[in-house]
Amino acid sequence: MSFKNSTAEKTTITRDTVSFEGDTENIYESIVMMAKRSNQMSVDLKEELTQKLQEFASTTDNLEEIFENREQIEISRFYERLPKPVAMAIEEFLEGKTYYRRTEAEQNTEQ
Numbered sequence: 001m002s003f004k005n006s007t008a009e010k011t012t013i014t015r016d017t018v019s020f021e022g023d024t025e026n027i028y029e030s031i032v033m034m035a036k037r038s039n040q041m042s043v044d045l046k047e048e049l050t051q052k053l054q055e056f057a058s059t060t061d062n063l064e065e066i067f068e069n070r071e072q073i074e075i076s077r078f079y080e081r082l083p084k085p086v087a088m089a090i091e092e093f094l095e096g097k098t099y100y101r102r103t104e105a106e107q108n109t110e111q
Contacts, residue, residue, distance in 0.1 A: 008083035008091040038089035
């Protein structure tokens with residue numbers, strides 16, 4: 001998923017929890033799926049941000065020579081403005097873009 005092109009909300013909004021039941025027919029299962037997807041997105045975002053910041057990292061580690069790196073500041077600001085991973089995971093789930101499957105053990109306990 002492209003984080004930069006996400007249309008998820010950047011602020012908190014009120015949601016209809018009934019819409020979360022959709023495919024799973026269980027609101028709690030849906031919430032767990034969204035939470036797991038959100039964690040995946042968060043890890044991906046953090047890795048991407050770290051890689052971009054490393055490109056502009058200074059090689060000198062002298063405390064007396066601390067200075068602002070404009071490129072790092074701009075990159076950080078861009079990532080701060082992105083929607084939160086939770087909002088992107090909810091949007092993906094509601095649009096039906098989230099893939100999930102039940103394990104055999106879960107299917108056997110339901111029967």
